Amino acid sequence: MKQKHRNLDVIHHGLVLISDGKGRGRPSRLLLTKDQISIQIPSDAVIDEVSVAPEDTSTRHIVIKKRKDGGGLGLSIRGGDHNSNFPIVISKIFPDMPADETKQLFVGDAIVEVNGIAVDGKSHDEVVEMLKSEDDEVTLGVRHFTQITPYLKPASSLQPGRSGSALDKLYEPNTWKSAMKAHSDLGLYEKKSSTAHHSSMGTLDRDDGKWKTISTIPLPMAYLTRYLWGTDNLRQHAFELRAVDGTSSGVIHCEDSRALELWLMKIHQHINHLNQKSIKMSNKYLHQSEQITYIGWVNEHLTEEASVDPKQRWEPRFLILKGGDICLFETPPLNSDDLGKCLNLYKCYDVAVKQVPDDMRRLDKRDNCLWVETALGEEVKHYLAFESPQMMERFEAAYYRCVHTTINAMQTRTFACSFEGRPSGLVFDIKQGISLYDIPTKSYAWQYRFRDLHSSSDDGKVLVQLVFNDDRSLDPKKLETKDMECEEVLTVVYNLQAFLLAKIVAVDPEFLKQNPLQ
Template sequence: MINGRKITNLDHDQAVEYLNVSTPMVTLKLKYFPTAKPFLSPTQQQNLIESNLSNWDAVEEAAGHNNATTGSGANNTTNTATVANECWETEKSIPLMFALLTRYLGGTDRLRCNAFEVRDATGNSSSGVIHCADAYSLTSWVKCITDVILGLNNVQIKLWMQETGHEIYYVGWVWEGNSEKSGDIAQPWLTWRPKVLAFRGSNLYYMEYPPGVGSDWEGGEIFPVITTLLRVLNSASEHLDERQHCFTLQIATEQSGFHRMALASNPSHST
């Protein structure tokens, strides 16, 4: 609040303008909401979701009102009270810090049609496959959830750097592609599984889970960055299947692995 006036409905520019035209003596009243710290600026997608939820509530209330008017007086009272007490119920709650959002069918390079899945950092909890009405709704939901995941990840990474003093450049999920074998013959397709890739200090970390979830920083494979070679695959002819945003990661003299970034198209971008 500024001088007793709520400004929660104002954007940044409007709030600054209101401050500029205020009296020389300004009284501010602040409300701290730690959960919203990583993503204080609402996106258009969030506004769209809130609008859709409000519209749905209005439809539900209208339907309840129409049903109530067709019954007896006693039933009218009961139905109206029931509609008034209706609310959204949580079907499942997925922690989003270092969560994995994927549109691919499990282990394959095939995209689901207007659908996605969210898994928590441990891989033990999943939203199940969420189907959207159209491509626009899918894009809105995926961007909204991804923005929250990245915001929470950034906060945790900063806390780690403050606690340990080590510079952390990237922590995020990648997909590791492995060639399946039938006997001694390798199949012409890859099976994909999620892994965690991190750049911390002068080392590269390759883990099953994010640090602090299934293990600490020493719980996975650790390689000096100077012994690694990372190459982004740009041309379609270099890709081994339909997965996009791929790169190869070669460590010293070991055989090159094949990976896909899950949360960023460029592994040099920290999350």
């Protein structure tokens, strides 16, 4: 007798709908363990595929060509009642009919236009008449109606004794819950207490005879996103998980926002935990000056020139802080050789990391964004977005530590400049502060502590101005202004910021939580 394989560390599990993002999906079960997610489908195949709208929130225009012998479009619609808040929705598509032959229409699509005329406010009968146009073809404008459950077409076997479409209950608010209850009544997933869904399932069978595992997604360095691929459009109650080898979970549709948040929280926690273990393992073989302090996925906004598809403006990047380096990769490095194959590498003190405020300065609708500005000018900077505020906070904390450690190890940097027409060296020293070394006399012209710095400015080209608080100054405000000309203005400015940041982290690291870099 074949012994069942038991998974003893299932932490979270639940019923979801998994689709390919192109309109076909099926009910499934997810099992989350410490290091992977297993995707299961009913082993007795009592659940057929269901129709879900494509992963696109914009209006799609589909042309249906009528047959010369008549016969209609081959679709049914529901909705349009004046007393209903629901749109006109395609409730059925008949096989081998014109609508079906387009391969672009799906049960649950909301019809917003017929031949360029909006249907908003029109009754069901009026829309039917519009669809009966005498023209040889009809152009429909359709859109995914995100408030309607993606559970649009359960198999008829789930509703014994009933005939006709399952969309008879499409407009009921508990459609998804009713469908899950139908699964439960048929024994398609185990009975559990109200708290069992959120606690450890130590004795849960991975393959219990009713469910069959069809795929597993390893969590180490996995990529988790709620966004439609390459865009700033959020999926409604859905997410996608991709393994480090590119294996995808498909689009996972959750029951509601609470279920979604719970899945995201638990998956993020385990990915982060596993990433920390990877960091510790890697650091055993790296020199102290090359220690890794952060790894994780981020998304980079592409310029029109860099984007192959104008609609795909975001690209995943794997971000690593290693020693004093900020490294961006296309894919996670899996060995020491891969660490040298990054797309971009910058010293943490030669860049400025700035949060993007939640206002018109954002490039699009994505949240949790920051700029990484380099000393190479405005043409070389990176606009990055994290999937959650917590992920951005973890990166910022690691970045602050990275700068603090690197600057303290470096201690001092000197930049060639000209002060009052004399060749000089502008010196930043973590202990001594800011000073100017006069080369002809081989002596220091002036020196200030970092806390004496009142303000700084530059023209982005050659001029740098530093203003210091100075009780000895003849200025009524007791401010002393120092103007210098430097060839590497941005490098000077970013290094000054790095030294100031290192001093802040050493004295009051909590200050940066209330005053993020902008």
